[in-house]
Amino acid sequence: SAPPPAPRDSGPIPRRDVAPRRLVVTTGPLRGTTVPLGGSAVLIGRAPSCTLVLDDDYSSSRHARIYPEGGRWYVEDLGSTNGTYVGRERINGPTPITVGSQVKVGQSTLELQR
Known part of the structure; x- marks a missing residue:
């Protein structure tokens, strides 16, 4: 007998589906917190004005920002x-990140997820 037809969505994944849709805190005081990613920057730090407010003595008031530019996402340290860190590397200047990237801010680890 003939094999069943392949599901219609088995083709290559369009680029936009690989883009991260959320930022998830995987370790630290806010573990489990999710921030949806849209078209604007996510400011991370202790200040109440930040998008993701960290209750963490090791983070600065305005510690870092994660932002989209030209179809990619970047993380930038704000002079903390x-x-x-991205993985184990301390970053200097804007650094590209993708789904699965681990960003460490103070005692918290953040991960870009679909």
Whole structure:
């Protein structure tokens, strides 16, 4: 007998479906917190004006920002005391990140997810 027809959606995944849709706190005081990603920057730090407010003595008031530009996402340290890390590397300047990237801010680890 003939094999069943392939599902219609088995073709290549369109680029937009690979884009991260949320930022999830995977370790730290806010573990489990999810921030939806749209077309605007996410400001991370202790200040009440931040998008993601960290209750963390190791993070600065305006610690880092994650933002979209030209179809990609970047993380940038905003002159924090303890630095921002992607994986184990301390970043200097805007750094591209993708789905699965681990961003460390203070005691918290953030991950871009679909």
